[in-house]
Amino acid sequence: MSPTATVVGAGVAGLATAIGLERLGWEVTVLERASAPREDGAGLTLWPNAMRALDAIGAAAAVRSIGMPASRATIRSARGREITQLPIAELTARYGPMIAVHRAELTRTLSEHLSEPIRYGSTMAVASGKLLVDGRAVSGTLIVGADGIDSSVREVVTGVVHPRQTGQFAARGVARTGSMTPAVTTEYWGRGLRFGLVPLRDELIYWFAATRTRAAAEHPLETFAGWHHPVVDALEARQVGSTPVLALQDLPALNAWHDGRSTALVGDAAHAMTPNLGQGAAQALEDVAALLDELGSAPVPEALAAYELHRRSRAEYVVSRSRLAGRVAQAGNPLTASLRDALARATPARALLRQFATILEPSP
Secondary structure, eight states: OOOEEEEEOOSHHHHHHHHHHHHTTOEEEEEESSSSOOSOOOEEEEOHHHHHHHHHTTOHHHHHHHSEEOOOEEEEETTSOEEEEEOHHHHHHHHOOOEEEEHHHHHHHHHTTOSSOOEETOOEEEETTEEEETTEEOOSSEEEEOOOTTOSHHHHHHOOOOOEEEEEEEEEEEEEOGGGOOSSEEEEEOSSOEEEEEEOSTTEEEEEEEESSHHHHHOHHHHTTTSOHHHHHHHHSEESSOOOEEEEEEOOOOSOSBOSSSEEEOTHHHHOOOGGGSOHHHHHHHHHHHHHHHHTTSOHHHHHHHHHHHHHHHHHHHHHHHHHHHHHHTOOSHHHHHHHHHHHHHSOHHHHHHHHHHHHSOOO
């Protein structure tokens, strides 16, 4: 009889986990709180370490087919003056491609790899230390919590843990910019404000507006009026779906990622991070690859312990780096912002490559 697994959450981490477990011969049930797949949503950039993990579950080729490879990336001032370029060509040559995708298209593509339908509209609760789905305790060989920063499964593993606020907010959207779609991934730095543009396929652009107040994020056209024209063009273009505003949060280090028996956490449920380094999905997918590798060679309790040992310090390092990057890039004091820009201009490409290597190098 095949071992059974319940995966809670049908986002990128949950779907990747389910695909990988099915490839190992498991019977997998995927549960999702939402009543239906999200058809809107923003974009994301899958860094080379994310693509390696997708390759391990046989999904990389399908994801590349829906994505846009990044060839250039730059940081500019609010008025458009170049501050620095990121060494994308060198990173691609050393680690592999960086692919920008629409999140809804990514999850749809991953879900097509599953043999069983996702159970949408599932109700999660925790009682007496057990996970209840639609009022019944979940059982089976393995339970994987891939249910995000507000994870219900995490409460079973480590008790209630509250996310940390950063004091930053972000609006995100996808715009149909047509012939005006920039070819270059760009982040603009202002004083206490940032704006990012990531080209997607089909003349779409993913944009994000990072601010220090919710009100500023809710009115991006007013907040970013007078910025470099691609910023204004993206905000004035026809938007595809909604443009939600989120408080940027992360998680403090947990005391455990598994319960020692049958339940483990992956992705944001274990180590939610701010989006400042673009590593949320990549670190989640690294979790999945590591967990699958351990489950393929050891009984579940030993595999869960080995998985946490393999992944924990690396993920927590990226959480801290991402939080710091957000504070630096979001500097509001004029002097601090000027020093930030001057330091970025003076940093040579080889130093940037060393910094990226700490995240992109494969884990031992």
